[in-house]
Amino acid sequence: MLAIGELADATVGEAIGKRVNPTITLSPTAAGYGWFIDLTPSDNTEFLPTSNPLEWIARPGSEAEGRMDLLTVLLHEYGHVAGLGHTVDSHDLMASTLLPGIRRLPSSVELTALRGLTFSADAAPVPYDPNTPPGAPLPLSRSLGSLRAGRLRPSDTTALKTGNSSATIQFDTVANPALANPAFTGGVGWSVTGDVYFDQGTATLRESAATQTRLNQAFVVGANDLMLSFTLSDIALDDVNGSPDDAFEVALIDASTGLSLLGGIGLADSDAILNLQADGSEHLAGGVAMRRNADGSRSVRVDLSAVAAGTVANLSFDLIGFGRGAAATSSQITISQLQLAGLLREARDDEATTAEDTPVILAVMGNDLGADHTGVWPLLVDLPTHGDVTPNADGSFTYYPLPDWHGDDRFTYRLSNDGSDSNVAVVTLSVTPVNDAPTIVERRVTLDEDSLITLDLRFSASDVDGDALSFTVGDPQHGTLVRNADGTLIYRPDADFHGDDRFVWTVSDGQLNAASVLSITINAVNDVPVANDDAATLPEDGRIALDLLGNDYDIDGDTLDLIVDTSPAHGTLTRAADQRLIYAPHANWSGEDSFTYVLDDGQGRSAVATVRLIVTPLADAPTLTIIDGAGTTRNLFRTGWESVENADDRSTVIRQGQLESWQIVSQSDAGATNVGGFEVWSTGDRLLDRANRFQTLTAATGGGENWLELNFSAGDSLHPTQAIERRVETLAGATYTLSLAVAGEPDYNADYAPVAISVDGQQIGSAGRNSSSQGLAWQTSSFQFIGGGGTQTIRIAAEAARYHTRGLGVMIDEI
CATH class of the missing domain: 2.60.40.10 (Immunoglobulins)
Structure with a gap:
């Protein structure tokens, strides 16, 4: 008989009896999920196949999605009526669990058992077509099975399997696809027995006089469900004399087998993974950890890493009360922070x-x-x-x-x-704490020449630890220091000194020292020049050049201007370019003459100095003039290419027509295919040699850091510079010497690196220097020519007998 009726908890179906007068009762709401009634059950169009040919999953958006498949439930209960028990495989038709949106069809073994119920005394047998594809539904008779949710203990299972088989009730679990509503919002998704109160993310189990209090849910353990955690608080378990103590248990049951997923806790007749007693004792299964928190709550962590993904677990919280009278409702416990996560995380202090x-x-x-x-x-x-x-x-x-x-x-x-x-x-x-050295604030003071200053160094030093400090000072270079009784110092610069002075001072806290330099700037104060008297003797009708500044001075080193204050009475004064005064007495006069002068440094004048002149009488005589002459040697120019800044470790190309007075020779003059710029190398730059290895280059000894490369290629070089030239002014008949340092690129012979030197188009010499693979081999060469007078042009050009497409050439420096 098939009936529709309210069933306890999350039960979707219940079957009583086998073969003879069986009764199947179905939940009108399919335990709250709703039924999917398939009008075309033979084609499975609302489902998608899986890797298991007997298990199908609802198509997204179809009517079967999220609902209990009536066909699967009927086939399952039909199997119970036929005498089939539960199988361990959770994907079989006769598995003890079923998820919403799942359709399961009978295997060949189950199909054979079901065939015996497909006909009755009033119905002819339905022949089995061996060509029926796997998963095709069977016709149903009046024999059915059952499904139910709940925590099944091994004792419960045993009780059900004994006794009159015609009255056996089969219990199956309807599981959530994952742990539903861990925040306990409204209790949705949970099965409740007894007094359970849900509020703001918590579930409080209270002892009931009428029944045990239980909160449970069956769910499928996912691949990433490795840890289950929750918090227990407001724990109140009665310890009543003369009767068993109240207790709290947590169980995690394999819904397919009814056995604990984590093993026992050492207590008889218990499949719990956690047991709390009223006396405070704890009993934990392997993989369960509990920590007591400062607020009295307890944090529980359950390791699920050994539980296979896809297992249907029945999580049950049970408040077990044994009290009577007032004690029958006094125990309670609150569950919160329930979480099923990929891994457990507990940060520890x-x-x-x-x-x-x-x-x-x-x-x-x-x-x-x-x-x-x-x-x-x-x-x-x-x-x-x-x-x-x-x-x-x-x-x-x-x-x-x-x-x-x-x-x-x-x-x-x-x-x-x-x-x-x-x-x-x-x-x-x-x-x-660690002792810190004293710190000093650097100071600079300024004073005027020939003055003094008082220094208090104590305000420039400090110690963060508050230690007492002592001071020592060194001697300044251009002054003196005097220590006063109050600890201050008086600095006096040397007389007439101005400029910078300094002294080192040190402060100590008894363990560590700190030193600093006190810088002193002495501003210059102008000192007037000093002009000293002079005397000279000369003959009548003679002349004398007077170097009056020879015994005069200005302490500041200022440039002095000699100013005649009073002129001589018996002669004349003329001024030479070097400020010497030339005195000439009047013709045929002799005797004593004098004049006065002062010195002016631009800011002040000296005192008046007197020059006494003694003119001795002589007879007139002829004069003789001698003129000396000498030749000199001097440099006209020197080029080292040091004006170029090195940007990196390669050559630097200056794309301009002129550098350090040398000009790049034009295309028409040099015959180059591509005129670029000045290619300047620096010490430390790297260049590819003949073996395509980078060589680090070095300038010639004494040649600074930079040099120029003249290059010319058979192809288009990036920056060829075949020749450079400059103009000089020469004296006719003078001998001129041109010297330069020359080096070829590493590992290339001299055919690649000759240079020619010409003046006004006439070659005056050539030079070439090959370098080994070890670097540049510099050689200095010199060439001479006779000046023709006027402007002449000097040219230095690369004249390679062999070329390279990379544009390699010859290095020149120190011209």
Whole structure:
């Protein structure tokens, strides 16, 4: 008989009896999921096939999605009526669990058993077509089966399997595809027995006088469901004299077998994974950990890593009460923070000690639970008060205490993975004191020449630790220091000195020292020149050049201007270009004459100086003039290419027509195919040699850092410069010498690196120098020519007998 009726908990169907007068009762709402009634059950159009040919999954958006498949339920219960029991494989038709949106069809064994029920006394047998494809539904008779949700203990299963087989009730589990509503919102998805109160993410189980209190849910363990965690709080379990104590249990049952997924806890007749007694004792299965928190709550972590994905688990929270009277309703417990996650994360407190001003690396995850899983990372929550903390790439933190601070500090962090966070852990830090050296603020003082200044160095030094300080001072170079009784210093510069002076001073806290230089600037104050009297003797009708400044001076070294104050009475004064005065007495006069002068330094004048002149009488005589002459040698120019800044480790190309007075020779003059710029190399630059190896180049000894390369290629070089030239003014008949340093590129012979030197188009010489593979081999050559007078042109050109497409050439320097 098939009936529709209300069933307890999440039961979707119930079958009583086998073969003879069986009764199947179906839930009108399919345990709240709703029924999918397939009007065309033979084609499975609302389902998609899976890797199991007997198991199908509802098409997204179809009417079968999210609903219980009536065909599967009827076939399942039909199997029970035929005498089939539950199978361990959760994907079989006779598995004890069923998910919404799943269709299961009979296997060949199940099909054989079902064939015996497809006909009755009043119905002819339905022949079985061996060509029927796997998964095709069977016709149904009046024999059916059952499905139900609930926590099944081994004792329950045994009881059901004994006794009158015609009255056996089969219990199957309707499971959620995943743990539903872990926040307990409105209790949706959970089966409740007794007094359970849901409020703001918690579920409170209260003892009931009428029945045991239970909260349970069956769900499919997913591939990433590795840890189950929850918090127990407001724990009140009665311990009544003369009767068993109340207890709280958590069970995790394999819905297919009715056995605990984690094994026992050592108590008889219990399939729980956790048991709390009224006396405070705890009993935990392997893989279950419990931690007591400061607020009295308990954090529970359940390791599910050994539970196979796809297992249908029945999670049950049971408050077991034995009290009577007032004690029958006094026990309770609250469950919160229920979470099923890929991994368990528990951040644990850490402590560290470091010295003042010393950073410390903190591997905070080393003692954290679940921190070794991929993707777990620590996140800062509260920053330290007396320092800074930065995360490192390896998951550690580096703590930097504030400068010169010591004491206790703290910061907090949590572990995170894909937005799922752990608890908050505290890192406590102890920063021990370390003596700090005194510090000095550098000072510079200024005073005028020939003055003094009082210095108080105590205000320029400090000690962060508050230690008493002592001072020592060195001697200045251009002055003196005098220490006063009050600890101050008087600095006096040397007489007439101006410029910069300095002295070193040191401060000590008894353990560490600090030194500094006190810089002193003495401003110049003008000192007037000093003009001294002079005397000279000359003959009558003679002349004398007077170098009056020879015994005069200006302490400041200023340029002096000689000013005649009073002129001589018996002669004349003329001024030479070097400020000498030429005195000529009047014709045929002799005797004593004089004049006065002063010196002016632009800011002041000296006192008046007197020059006495004694003119001795002589007879007139003829005069003789002698003129000397001498030849000199001088440099007209010198070129080292040092004006070019080296930008990198390759040559530097200056794309301009002129550099350091040399000009690039034009195309028409040089016959070049591509005129570029000045290619300048520097010591340390790298160049490819003949073997395509980079060679580090060095300038000629004494030749500065830079040099020029003249190059010419058979192809188009990037920056060829075959020749350079410049103009000079020469004296006719003078001998001129041109010298230069020459080197070829590394590992190329002299055919690639000759240069020719010409003046006004006439070659005066050539030079060539091949370099080994070890670097540049510099050689200095000199050439002479006779000046023709006027402007002449000097040209230096590369005249290679062999070319290279890379444009290699000859290096020249120190012209």
